Amino acid sequence: MTTFQYLWKLIAYRPMRYTLNAVMWTLIYLAPIAPGLVTKEFFDTLTGHAKLDYGVWGLIALLMAAAIGRMMLIIIGFITDVNFRFRMSMLLRRNLLEHVLKQPGAQAIPVAPGEAISHFRDDVDQSEEAVSWSVDVFGLTCFALVSGYILIRIDAQMTLLVFMPIVLVITAAQLATVRLQKYRAASREATSKVTGEISEMFGNVQAIQVAGAERRVIERFARSGDNRRKAMLKDKLMGELLDSVFSNSVNLGTGLLLLLAGAKMRSGTFTVGDLSLFVYYLTFVTQFITNVGKFITYFKQMSVSLQRLTFLLQGASAKVLTMARSLHLKGEEAEPEHEVAAAAVAPAPLEKLEVNGLSYAYPDTGRGIHDIHLTLPRGSFTVITGTIGSGKTTLIRSLLGLLPTGEGTIRWNGVPVEDPGTFFAPPHSAYTAQVPRLYSDTLRNNILLGQPEAGPESLPQALHAAVMEQDVQHLANGLDTVVGPRGVKLSGGQAQRTAAARMLVRDAELYVFDDLSSALDVETEQKLWERMFERRREATCLVVSHRKTALARADHIVVLKEGRIEAEGTSAELLHSSPTFRELWHGDERKA
Template sequence: MNTFQYLWRLIMYRRLRYFVNALAWTVIYLAPIAPGLITKQFFDSLTGHSSLGYGVWGLIALLIAAALGRICLIIIGFITDVHFRFRMGMLLRRNLLEHVLKQPGAQAIPVSPGEAISHFRDDVDQSEEAASWSVDVFGLTCFAIVSGFILIRIDAQMTLLVFLPIVLVITAAQLATVRLQKYRAASREATSKVTGEISEMFGNVQAIQVAGAEKRVIERFRSFGDNRRKAMLKDRLMSELLDSVFSNSVNLGTGLILLLAGTKMRAGDFTVGDFALFVYYLTFVTQFITNVGKFITYFKQMSVSLERLTLLLQGASAKVLTMVNSLHLKQKGKGREAGRKETGERGLSVVEQSVSGAVGGMSRVEESESGAKGSMRRTEQPTNDVQRGEAALRRLDVNGLSYAYGDTGRGISDIHFSLQRGSFTVVTGTIGSGKTTLVRSLLGLLPKGEGTIAWNGVPVEDPGTFFTPPRSAYTAQVPRLYSDTLRNNILLGQAEQNDTLREALHAAVLEYDVAQLPDGLDTVIGPRGVKLSGGQAQRTAAARMLVRDAELYVFDDLSSALDVETEQKLWERMFQRRRDATCLVVSHRKTALTRADHIIVMKDGRVEAEGTSEELLKRSATFRELWYGDERKSE
């Protein structure tokens, strides 16, 4: 889909609103035609050449009425424009967010979360600008045609001599906007490097101090600052130069009119009213040329925005962005005022949810914690009895599960295992053996590869939608915590019922830590949970998972930051809480390996061996290395 097709599809999403908006702004831009003619008659009446019999005060009254009428038209125009732009922007964000959330969690977005937020905000705004300015171009073109016809009838020679140089000057200036775009892009890139460097420095203060690298880091930051200063200086100078050309083009035209009008007025071919009309229309004709240039600039930026938004689609058609979908902005069955108020609140919440949903989705890309993915996908309708959650887990079978990363070719191959209800299965192996890839493939956080997954003997067609609370809950290797209260980090929007939160805190061995916090569960833990220790962050993630009371719990190296005693308590309390809990645990810790009913040893993306710890100590060199290696570390 090219840029013009993209623009056209946006316009046609709400074609009636667009055409109403276009009509409103066309009338607004045509409105100065009448005041211009009235101004001509006003000055002609002062010299006795007016053909109207209203008198001076009558003409002044007409001018005031025309000005008030145009003010009313502009208010209406802003209302129609805001309504159209709001719906157009929300459609793009809605479709883009829906597409992202339908992707496997570990590959939902191909860029960093911060850059993805920029796409949602800046690129959608650029698309709105281009569509909105197309209305202005149409209205101003109509004005240019009508005013040009009037001026040519008065004096064709002066019309050409005055407006042709103005058109040439502004057109030349518009051509320079290509260089301005280049300078602006360089300025934004330099600014992003500076802000990124600030973020890196704040996030790695301890590493910088330990390495004694303060001077080198400061020098690097200073070089980024110098580059930004130079880029912004070029951008500002070019912007000021173009603004000067645009703002002074009216003065240039007025000077030309003064030079040419004198001779014609002495000959009696040109009146004072004609002079006033030329000067009055000159401003709007210059605005027309300038705005056409702006629209061309916005259209070019729209091309870049389309490419950036298409990048987030990861191969899907760009038509996904403009698919017609309801935005659910209206409330049914409520009073007009209540509905209007709730619609406003919903409009705000939609924006907030788009951003927070995007951030949540991006966190899922990295970690996909404890069913956050599931809560976002509950709107999708299941297709069979198992997907409706009508069957508790009795047995989970995985056969031939395989997945390979496209860039490296590494992954997992031909994985087979079964989980019985109430079992504690541990997946272990050296770094890079495929443990995390295994659980991500099972849960649908990676695109579906080869193999089958069956829940109680029934095939699972879409693991990403299926393995969500209350069927499954997942805690990732690196917990993702938000700058919010501890309570909200655990619940993630879930309603607090009875003693579920207290029980989850107890099972996660977190109740003592909560009691030590200044505001308990209402303590704000800071960005990424910086106010918590590593062990507290992992246990917070465990509580987040346990509060959902799922059939299957999946832990990806949860206890790596826990001491042996705390880890032992966590497993014991978990099974005290639910004796039939089914766990799939990625770990190399002896506490988990000793408790395991079944152990799967991974090596190079395959299952090298499986069995109990006693059996594997006898016949698996990899397992013995992990077992005794962990023992030496503990010593």
């Protein structure tokens, strides 16, 4: 997609709003035409060259009316501009976020979260700015055409001096294109890096302190900050240089205009009213010339923003950014009813989940899982176990669509699952990751994540099943306690049980636990599984664990080694047949 196509598609998202905005700002920029003519008549009246007989006070009244009228137009213009700009920027962020959320977890974004925030914020704002300035340029162009026609009828030579700087402005902007884009790209890249480092530092405070790496981290951040300063300085200087060219070229035209006007007024071919009209219009022509230069600058910078936003799409077409979608604003069209209805249909109860030939290899290392076959009957409790690096988490993430599609098939009640990443979500399945992801919000909001409570007992029941009720009672504000970034105010066990409560508060056919009990003591883990079975008697569970409590309860155990199934069966069978399982079983005993 070219930059012009990108600009046009953003305009076409809400064409009526853009047109209304363009009309309003065209009227705002055309509004000075009338006061200019009134001003000319005012000075001609004072010098005895008036063509109209309104009198001085009549002309003053007209000027005041024109000023009030323009003020009202500007107020309306700001309203139309804000409404269009908001929808345009929200469309870009909505489409970008939707695309990111649909990607497998391992490929959601190709950069650090802090850098991604820079793309969402700065590059979207830059795109919005360029489109908005196109309205100003159109309105000022209309003013330039109308005022140019009026001025040419008075004196063509003088008019040429007024508009001559526009040639210098466009030439300067075109010559600076390549360097301008280079500096803007470097500035954005440096800003993204600094933002990413801030995010990483805040997310790893404890690790930095334990390693005693505060000084090294600060030095690295200082170097990144200095690089950003240099890149932004070049970008800013280039922008200021262009602005200087724009403004000084106008001043050159103004000086020539005054010199020539003096000679013409002595010869009697140019009145004081004519000079006042030229000077009055010159202010707005100056704005036109400057805005044309700025729009060209913004348009060039928009191409950099388009490249950076497209990079986040990771190979998807740039058309994804500008696809017309509902923003769910009051008075705007909603999503098609059939999509809402489809999302509301309850899933068929899980009778049997079949996994055949599931394989995935990480591109960098080639390691992963190979030819995995699993069958999970309804109500079964299946445990995936194995040594570190055997592929347990990779198997779970491949099954749930959190890794890019590899080989193999997945069937839900005999029906192939085409898109696991979309399918394996509540109410089909609920999942607790190996590392709980908590937010700096209340405990309640971390568990519900925006989901309305099904009833007054749904949240307490989930807390009880996750063995979390006693912890909540001891927190200062109970469920309304803010847990801090990534749940730093909670212990490791509390964080894992919070994640379990988040999963259990959602009704699902399949529950997937990835090493949930790794930070729990034996007694707490025992309670968790007991309550899980009490609460979800018919639920199908797939559990990653090497703990004896889970292994002893399992209907079926799958032992992985180097990404392949080494053995499977009950704990009693595997103690006789699998050396790996015996090592895991007795290793857990030794730890206990």
